Amino acid sequence: MSIKDIYAAVLEFDSDQVVKLVKDEISRGTEISVILNDGLIGAMDEVGRLFSAGDLFVPEMLLAAQAMKAGLEELKPHMKQGDSRTKGTVVIGTVKGDLHDIGKNLVAMMMEGAGFEVIDLGVDVETERFIQTAQEHNADMICMSALLTTTMPEMGVTVETLKEKGLNFKTMVGGAPVTKEFADQIGADGYSPDAPSAVEMARLLISA
Ligand code: B12
Structure with a gap:
């Protein structure tokens, strides 16, 4: 099990799996910023690339965004300032x-x-x-x-x-x-x- 699985689960629109994997990573002590940036945000960057290339469409983008959001909700209570490296x-x-x-x-x-x-x-x-x-x-x-x-x-x-x-x-x-x-x-x-x-x-x- 690794961050790559979270990335993959977002790209498979599997919200339940994303939540489960994020919980697992938190309990294993993985840094919140790593789960966020390499797992969830990384996957959404890929979703954006796929959409731009015409390999993915609005309904799929919504499903991926929902899966990402489900993971984000798990992370939020554990986030300290700095973890999110807020872009603005x-x-x-x-x-x-x-x-x-x-x-x-x-x-x-x-x-x-x-x-x-x-x-x-x-x-x-x-x-x-x-x-x-x-x-x-x-x-x-x-x-x-x-x-x-x-x-x-x-x-x-x-x-x-x-x-x-x-x-x-x-x-x-x-x-x-x-x-x-x-x-x-x-x-x-x-x-x-x-x-x-x-x-x-x-x-x-x-x-x-
Ligand atoms: C779903 C829908 C509804 C739903 C809305 C449900 C909801 N929760 O949103 C309901 C049934 C409520 C509805 C109501 C009405 N609707 Co309507 N609706 C639509 C429909 C079919 C789809 C819109 C949609 O969700 N598209 C999918 C999303 C993903 O696309 P999007 O919104 O364009 O967003 C993308 C980009 O535009 C961009 N984007 C969007 N926002 C932003 C913001 C920023 C900052 C940036 C950078 C980018 C960005 O990124 C998004 C993702 O890639 C459209 C037809 C259409 N094909 O657009 C008509 C349409 C928009 N509706 C229309 C009309 C007329 C109405 C009503 C007046 C109908 C009526 N007589 O009651 C009412 C108005 C209610 C009101 N006051 O708003 C007309 C508008 C015509 C016009 N020229 O103004 C359309 C075009 C249908 C038509 N062909 O006649 N509608």
């Missing part, structure tokens, strides 16, 4: 008036899997709530999802309000109807068409 703090939500959350959840899970601290505000999130939460948690970035053409403009409202308030949180937008052109038009810092590339973009924007 991200506030994410679906914008006001919009109740679609499948894609947003996927982005949130992939980001968590990649080592970001993710504060998920859920759906129907007002501009003020995005901004207040980002301030309270000293976040690096606000990520907004929209699936309706009628709710997309809400993203622009948040970007504009941040500017008016002189706040420098990075912003990233996405969702099926959202495009790079739209993101540029509203002045968002980043856009990605899917969850794995959202992780890459977040890494770029936060390290910039």
Whole structure:
């Protein structure tokens, strides 16, 4: 039994096995950061690569993310500061008036899997709530999802309000109807068409 088995179980979408193996590793005294980075995060990096290569699709990505999350829940009570090597703090939500959350959840899970601290505000999130939460948690970035053409403009409202308030949180937008052109038009810092590339973009924007 080794960390490689956790990695494999995530790629086999076997949540029960991931939980069992993570528990075993914890009781054997394996460092939490090793289980997290080499097991869970490593597997999600591979999921991202497979998705980009067209070898894996959204439903499988969701299953892998669920397996990773199950393992993460086991680890959380044992995590000390430093174990997670947090890549940054991200506030994410679906914008006001919009109740679609499948894609947003996927982005949130992939980001968590990649080592970001993710504060998920859920759906129907007002501009003020995005901004207040980002301030309270000293976040690096606000990520907004929209699936309706009628709710997309809400993203622009948040970007504009941040500017008016002189706040420098990075912003990233996405969702099926959202495009790079739209993101540029509203002045968002980043856009990605899917969850794995959202992780890459977040890494770029936060390290910039
Ligand atoms: C499932 C669904 C619903 C479910 C939502 C359940 C849920 N919990 O999310 C329910 C039934 C509730 C629903 C309701 C409605 N829906 Co609907 N729905 C869909 C559907 C079929 C799938 C959306 C989905 O989950 N896709 C899968 C995920 C994985 O993809 P995704 O969200 O695009 O996310 C990926 C990327 O976009 C990106 N991404 C997503 N978010 C973010 C965020 C960031 C920051 C980044 C970087 C990337 C990123 O990464 C994700 C993963 O790779 C779409 C059709 C479609 N094919 O898109 C219609 C669709 C979005 N719905 C539509 C409509 C019209 C509605 C309703 C108005 C219907 C009605 N008359 O009541 C209501 C609106 C309710 C509301 N106020 O929000 C229309 C929108 C049309 C438009 N142009 O605006 C669509 C396109 C269907 C259609 N063809 O008409 N819907």
